[in-house]
Amino acid sequence: MTYRSSPRIGLVTGETAPNLTEDGQALQTELGNRGFSAESVLWTDSTVEWDSFDVVLVRSCWEYHSQLDAFQNWLDRIENVDVVLLNSADTIRWNHHKFYLRDLEQRGVSILPTTWVERSTEIDLRTVLEYDDWREVVVKPAVGTSSSGVWRTSHDEARKHQQRFEDIISSNDVLIQQFAPEIEDGERSLVFFEGSFSHATRQLPAADDFRAHPNYGGSSEPYEPPREIVEQAAAVLEAAGKELGTSPIDFTYARVDGIERGDEFLLMELELIEPYLNLDAGEDAVAVFTDAIEAGVARHATAPAENHRSSPRTDD
Structure with a gap:
């Protein structure tokens, strides 16, 4: 695959959040500083010429589940043009349905019963x-x-x-x-770029709710996870990589959400599609994220065309 001297990157948004978040704006600025041309683009915009981009980075298409057939068709369309999708279409297809948790449990990941x-x-x-x-x-x-x-x-x-x-x-x-009553002490969200730990936050539910999401009054605060929790979260990505026949390095971004039960990390969600990454909570997180994007672009630029898509799953 050949790129322009100034590769064009589409930062994919959705109808409920068409404009870039603060994180997205910071990322756009950093990409621009490195010679990329980055702009927000709606995945539902039928007028977009996707082959005009070199890279398409999925960021805030938070309503895709309400238009799932259209979203699947969009993935098919992206796969059929000469553009790199981060994270990959195979990763997104697997991760959009929460029965992926069963796949991970079968590979030894601890999840909620x-x-x-x-x-x-x-x-x-x-x-x-x-x-x-x-x-x-x-x-x-x-x-x-x-x-x-x-x-x-x-x-x-x-x-x-x-x-x-x-x-x-x-x-x-x-x-x-x-x-899990431990949710009252907060859901842990550990962010990884290319399989390497970057930073973490603790998502706290409102006093009268159990959902640790801002839509329901939840709040977020910085969190320094113990080493063993980071290792267990990293093992989740290793298991996901095996399930998809790839490596955690191919997950340009990932957020691993769970609770702590003693020294054990229990996975609640593995977010590989459109997680909010709380880039302001990590030291140099914007730069590290941009490094991961650049590395992903470089891998695709040097890989043979037939390897641009993810490999099939393996059973090992």
Whole structure:
């Protein structure tokens, strides 16, 4: 693949956040300082000529789950033009559906105890709690972002919530996860660039909620994770790389979200599509992120054309 003397980079946004965030603006400035031409671009804009870009970096397409077929078609379109997509289309396809957590668990990653419910399954919510001996659970649609459609119930309230549950599984795969009280102490978010740890934050839920997301009153603060927590989060990326037949270095960015239970890190989400990266929380994080983008561009520039897409998954 051949690039212009000033490679053009599309920073992909979505309809709910069409303009670059503060992080995005800082990244755009740093890319410009290094000779790149970077601009925001809506993935839903049908007038965009995607082959006019050298690199397309997915950043804030937070509503893609509500237009999933269109988003999948967009990925197909990007793959069929001579442009580098970061992270890769194979990575995004795998990561958009939360059953990827089951794949990671099978590769030895510790996750919250989970029951996986496929769409249209006839199942009684309270029976699930009784079978697993869970008092409280969180119900999550398998495709969604920003805690959308996530809710909490208990053994005593499950019967009352059965219709709500049936409404969801009529059109969605669903995860039922044992509620983790540790969330009150904050969800840990560890950010990696090319598989190397950069920085972390602690996401705290509002006093009257359990969702550690700003849409529901959550807040964020800097966090210095212990070495063993960083190592366990890095192991999540190693497992993801094996699942996808690639290496963590090919994840230009990643955010590993979880809770601490003693010395153990329990994975809640692996964000490889459009996570907010809290670049202001990490020393030189904007520069390090830009380094990762440059390295990704360089790898694709030197790789044979047939290797531009991710390799198939392996079973090792």
